[in-house]
Amino acid sequence: MEMGRDLALLAPELTLAAAAMLMIVAEMFRAARLVLAIGLAGLAAATILTLPMLSVDATVFGGTYRIDLISGWAKLILLPGTALSLLLVRAEIAGRRREGSVQSLVVLVTLGALMLSGAGDMMVVVIGVVLTGLGSFALVAWPRDDAATEAAMKYLVFGAVTGSVMIYGLTFWFGGTGSTLFSELGQLQGQTLVTIAGLIAIIVGLGYKGSLVPFHFWAPDAYQGAPVSIAAYLSVITKAAAFFAFAQVLRDLPRDGGWPLALAVIAAATMTYGYLAALVQTNLVRLIAYSSVAQSGYFLMGVVALGASGFAVPGILVFAAAYVAMNLGAFAVVLLAGRDLGDLEGFGRTRPWLGAAMVVFLLSLTGIPPLFGFVGKFYLLSAAVEAGYLWLAIIGVLNSVLALGVYLRLMVPMYRTSSTEHPSEVGAVLTQGTVVVTVLATLLIGLAAGILPGP
Amino acid sequence: MPLLTIATFLPILAGLALMALPDRSTRTAHAVSIAATGAVFLITLAIWARGIVAGDFAQVEEIAWIPAIGAAYRLGVDGLSLPLVLLTSLLFFLSALYSARIGERAASYVVLMLMLETASLGTFMALDGLLFYVFFEVSLVGMYFMIAGWGYEERQRAALMFFLYTLLGSLPLLLAIIGLYLGSGTFDMRVWVEGTALGGLPAMLALIAMLVTFAVKIPAFPVHTWLPAAHVQAPTAGSVILAGVMLKFGTYGLVRFAYQMTPEAFAQAGQVILAFGVVSALYGAFAALAQSDLKKMIAYTSVNHMGYVVMGVAIAALATEPRIRTIALDGATLQMVSHGLVTGALFFLVGMLQDRAHTRGIGDFGGLLGRVPWLGWAFILSAFASLGLPGLAHFPAEFQIFLATLNGMPWGLIAILAIVITAALYLRAIAGVFLGEMNDKWADMPDLDRREKLVILPLLVLTVLIGVAPGWLIDMIHTTMMGLGN
Numbered sequence: 051m052e053m054g055r056d057l058a059l060l061a062p063e064l065t066l067a068a069a070a071m072l073m074i075v076a077e078m079f080r081a082a083r084l085v086l087a088i089g090l091a092g093l094a095a096a097t098i099l100t101l102p103m104l105s106v107d108a109t110v111f112g113g114t115y116r117i118d119l120i121s122g123w124a125k126l127i128l129l130p131g132t133a134l135s136l137l138l139v140r141a142e143i144a145g146r147r148r149e150g151s152v153q154s155l156v157v158l159v160t161l162g163a164l165m166l167s168g169a170g171d172m173m174v175v176v177i178g179v180v181l182t183g184l185g186s187f188a189l190v191a192w193p194r195d196d197a198a199t200e201a202a203m204k205y206l207v208f209g210a211v212t213g214s215v216m217i218y219g220l221t222f223w224f225g226g227t228g229s230t231l232f233s234e235l236g237q238l239q240g241q242t243l244v245t246i247a248g249l250i251a252i253i254v255g256l257g258y259k260g261s262l263v264p265f266h267f268w269a270p271d272a273y274q275g276a277p278v279s280i281a282a283y284l285s286v287i288t289k290a291a292a293f294f295a296f297a298q299v300l301r302d303l304p305r306d307g308g309w310p311l312a313l314a315v316i317a318a319a320t321m322t323y324g325y326l327a328a329l330v331q332t333n334l335v336r337l338i339a340y341s342s343v344a345q346s347g348y349f350l351m352g353v354v355a356l357g358a359s360g361f362a363v364p365g366i367l368v369f370a371a372a373y374v375a376m377n378l379g380a381f382a383v384v385l386l387a388g389r390d391l392g393d394l395e396g397f398g399r400t401r402p403w404l405g406a407a408m409v410v411f412l413l414s415l416t417g418i419p420p421l422f423g424f425v426g427k428f429y430l431l432s433a434a435v436e437a438g439y440l441w442l443a444i445i446g447v448l449n450s451v452l453a454l455g456v457y458l459r460l461m462v463p464m465y466r467t468s469s470t471e472h473p474s475e476v477g478a479v480l481t482q483g484t485v486v487v488t489v490l491a492t493l494l495i496g497l498a499a500g501i502l503p504g505p
Numbered sequence: 506m507p508l509l510t511i512a513t514f515l516p517i518l519a520g521l522a523l524m525a526l527p528d529r530s531t532r533t534a535h536a537v538s539i540a541a542t543g544a545v546f547l548i549t550l551a552i553w554a555r556g557i558v559a560g561d562f563a564q565v566e567e568i569a570w571i572p573a574i575g576a577a578y579r580l581g582v583d584g585l586s587l588p589l590v591l592l593t594s595l596l597f598f599l600s601a602l603y604s605a606r607i608g609e610r611a612a613s614y615v616v617l618m619l620m621l622e623t624a625s626l627g628t629f630m631a632l633d634g635l636l637f638y639v640f641f642e643v644s645l646v647g648m649y650f651m652i653a654g655w656g657y658e659e660r661q662r663a664a665l666m667f668f669l670y671t672l673l674g675s676l677p678l679l680l681a682i683i684g685l686y687l688g689s690g691t692f693d694m695r696v697w698v699e700g701t702a703l704g705g706l707p708a709m710l711a712l713i714a715m716l717v718t719f720a721v722k723i724p725a726f727p728v729h730t731w732l733p734a735a736h737v738q739a740p741t742a743g744s745v746i747l748a749g750v751m752l753k754f755g756t757y758g759l760v761r762f763a764y765q766m767t768p769e770a771f772a773q774a775g776q777v778i779l780a781f782g783v784v785s786a787l788y789g790a791f792a793a794l795a796q797s798d799l800k801k802m803i804a805y806t807s808v809n810h811m812g813y814v815v816m817g818v819a820i821a822a823l824a825t826e827p828r829i830r831t832i833a834l835d836g837a838t839l840q841m842v843s844h845g846l847v848t849g850a851l852f853f854l855v856g857m858l859q860d861r862a863h864t865r866g867i868g869d870f871g872g873l874l875g876r877v878p879w880l881g882w883a884f885i886l887s888a889f890a891s892l893g894l895p896g897l898a899h900f901p902a903e904f905q906i907f908l909a910t911l912n913g914m915p916w917g918l919i920a921i922l923a924i925v926i927t928a929a930l931y932l933r934a935i936a937g938v939f940l941g942e943m944n945d946k947w948a949d950m951p952d953l954d955r956r957e958k959l960v961i962l963p964l965l966v967l968t969v970l971i972g973v974a975p976g977w978l979i980d981m982i983h984t985t986m987m988g989l990g991n
Contacts (some may be wrong), residue, residue, distance in 0.1 A: 419639035432683045447676040504573020
């Protein structure tokens with residue numbers, strides 16, 4: 051009885067897991083198109099199965115996995131985002147060695163991301179981190195050249211160390227509460243040292259996933275070494291999942307442990323450092339990588355306000371949805387334009403529609419209304435102000451100006467006259483399709499923000 | 506009929522339609538632009554005919570937008586916004602007429618102009634804090650691309666400076682809006698203007714944030730430095746819109762947000778705000794005196810004229826007598842409209858001069874009045890209006906502001922000195938360009954053609970009309986300001 055109910059609630063996850071298995075089987079026959087078809091079908095089915103469950107607030111398997119607002123919206127955000135990523139992967143590496151394996155790994159990593167987003171238990175977080183991590187290392191290493199191998203090694207070592215620190219630190223919380231369930235964290239009231247030990251563990255483990263400063267070092271290298279489509283995927287899906295997990299863990303933690311302040315400092319450092327570093331990049335992928343680091347700081351503003359503002363959870367969800375759309379879109383344009391800043395020279399003039407789309411993505415990343423990114427940032431800033439972190443909101447606002455400086459470095463050359471050729475590449479149709487979907491989302495969902503979760 | 510919504514979105518829809526057209530030739534683009542802006546002008550006249558009411562917003566249009574946070578699509582007009590709406594639709598229509606000569610990427614230019622018109626009308630008519638901010642920022646993006654794409658030699662740098670400066674300027678407003686929302690639980694500006702959403706320190710912080718934003722936009726000394734650069738590099742129509750319409754966002758916001766939403770804090774800070782107004786008025790005049798470039802000179806006189814507006818609003822907050830407060834606000838609002846008309850005309854005329862001569866230095870000309878009488882007399886009339894001559898548009902406005910100052914804070918009257926300086930600089934410019942020895946280089950300069958006359962005449966007629974018989978406009982403004990003064 052209980053089991054049946056649990057399995058029914060897990061229908062989206064189970065569907066996706068089944069799809070991933072089938073993809074691996076299809077890959078054994080090297081049927082890349084079939085792998086892609088199964089993946090897309092699985093993602094679509096899981097998305098549809100999620101829709102009727104959005105208002106559910108329940109836990110399954112003895113409270114270890116949560117079916118709630120966060121995990122429901124996480125599925126609605128991550129699954130379509132993964133589907134678009136699969137299209138980009140197809141566009142970039144169609145017909146190359148082990149294309150189907152890459153596709154299967156992407157879906158498996160997304161499964162791990164779902165685990166993180168619904169985690170109600172320390173062990174589920176650990177499984178989620180490991181599942182997303184293992185798949186990601188392999189994805190980064192896929193090109194098999196020196197850069198990719200080095201990036202993947204860095205990523206792996208970083209992941210292994212932070213993962214161990216996290217598991218070690220979580221044992222303190224287990225010791226303090228006698229349970230691995232996050233819902234029991236309220237018992238830590240008063241046990242400051244234990245709270246801090248576990249908190250450091252969580253910040254290290256998930257901060258690495260979400261590329262927070264100072265755990266971000268792997269990100270630019272990994273994005274640069276990996277195929278562009280994989281960089282796009284990792285920059286949105288695993289990162290968003292990390293912040294969903296943050297929300298799941300910290301919403302039960304008493305706010306008097308001082309963690310909001312610690313996270314606020316990290317948030318301020320992350321956004322400032324990310325944009326400052328992005329200002330000096332000449333490689334387009336690295337530039338966007340650093341800008342993604344900065345965006346993590348904004349995510350963290352919502353985490354800081356957990357439990358103190360009704361905007362915190364909606365802010366994280368809305369910003370995640372916006373971020374997935376605009377960052378995937380920007381990467382898709384990079385896939386078409388080229389990996390160097392110089393490749394954008396004159397791009398807006400020779401390819402006016404794609405150029406306009408890129409401008410929309412970049413303005414949305416800056417947070418210019420009425421684009422989707424603005425709505426997310428607005429919620430997050432409101433959350434910070436309401437939680438009493440006005441100074442953090444001010445830093446967030448000042449960084450938006452820095453952000454504009456970063457993104458204008460892309461926009462200005464796009465409209466210069468130049469002789470750079472911008473040939474259509476192979477697989478351009480799929481990439482352009484992704485651009486169309488993401489640009490429509492960026493333009494329109496912000497205007498229809500009433501459909502999104504609110505405080 | 507939701508006329509406000511139609512007026513606001515007709516331009517951008519026309520722009521989108523133009524993008525979808527298979528034929529995007531220069532001719533079609535300008536035809537669409539003139540037709541759309543002309544239609545919007547007529548619609549705003551219909552809005553005017555419907556009238557406003559005392560003590561509240563009229564013709565409110567409301568649709569739920571983000572119900573969870575109390576944000577809705579809300580538009581409405583009162584005696585503060587309606588004059589600015591009419592000014593906006595007129596200036597955009599005239600700019601569309603003037604711009605019909607632009608051949609370089611005309612379709613994109615027109616789309617940007619139309620987007621700017623939507624953003625400008627929306628900014629003045631929005632009654633929802635979030636919606637206001639959306640329009641406010643969209644106008645910024647539109648103007649950036651306008652300057653960067655169609656400006657003069659140094660346009661990239663000027664556009665960048667404009668964008669960064671005004672974005673940095675507008676973000677504090679976002680924090681103030683968040684504060685007002687958290688204090689009231691809604692984004693409805695009709696609730697906010699009751700002035701009770703915030704009190705004490707939060708109100709003062711919100712006020713400071715708003716003042717930063719609007720001071721950059723107005724622009725007031727010392728955050729005016731983006732203005733000359735942006736103006737000099739912007740295309741003519743861009744300058745007209747920037748000075749005529751977008752500077753009014755700042756003064757409109759000063760009244761609507763700062764004065765109405767945090768009244769107590771505003772009164773406390775009144776002396777400081779008044780001082781900024783006086784310094785801006787004086788500084789703008791002196792800086793304009795030092796310019797040899799006509800466009801830069803006019804740009805600096807904007808700083809001067811907007812300084813008077815700031816003074817008027819500050820006096821309204823400081824004065825204790827309702828009568829004085831109302832006079833000050835009437836004058837400040839009228840000054841916004843007058844400045845839009847007069848400075849709009851001046852920028853058009855300088856643009857027309859530059860189209861012919863490809864230079865704007867006062868010293869490069871001389872004796873042009875005999876050669877191009879239309880252009881010359883139009884410039885002389887506008888210049889006289891700008892320096893505040895009785896019988897022309899600025900006089901009734903500045904008279905009311907100074908009258909209120911005299912009754913409220915007499916020390917502020919040192920700003921009158923600026924009028925003398927403005928008079929001197931305009932006379933010098935007129936003498937240098939239109940009188941004296943004719944420079945032979947311009948012997949075959951053509952006078953205004955029919956289209957250019959069509960652009961400039963309405964502005965001149967209105968300048969005289971407001972100067973001689975301002976009653977029709979002041980009555981509309983007064984309907985609302987009576988309520989604000991009490």
